Amino acid sequence: MSRLLFWIILIVVIGFAVRAKLRAAIRKSQLQQQEGWRQQQYQQQGRQAEPASIENMTSCAHCGLHFPASEAVRADGLDYCSPAHVRLPPR
Structure with a gap:
């Protein structure tokens, strides 16, 4: 009985870990798409993305x-x- 309980808990934990990884990958993909969209907007307006200013x-x-x-x-x-x-x- 304890082995069955162990395997059920293990499968549930692995399921949660996989789900968390997938959600993180989806969020990262969405952020990259948004950044690409911003770059396209700058290029369509005829200017490049503004670089961070560097001071001496x-x-x-x-x-x-x-x-x-x-x-x-x-x-x-x-x-x-x-x-x-x-x-x-x-x-």
């Missing part, structure tokens, strides 16, 4: 922290991460 990085002359160059505080030809570090000596 710089490091603080005092502490060495890397941060976007647009946020730099510049003094004496050096980049600093904050006005407080401008007052401190560079490394």
Whole structure:
């Protein structure tokens, strides 16, 4: 009796695992189709998909922290991460 119960439970667990895998595959396929549709819309409008903007990085002359160059505080030809570090000596 316990062997029969074991096999029934095993079959049910395998069934749930297979079902979960199939659902995940279907969701992934749908997401890929949506992304393809977006690419087609951009191409039909005569433009390419907009790439993520990349910003130059710089490091603080005092502490060495890397941060976007647009946020730099510049003094004496050096980049600093904050006005407080401008007052401190560079490394």
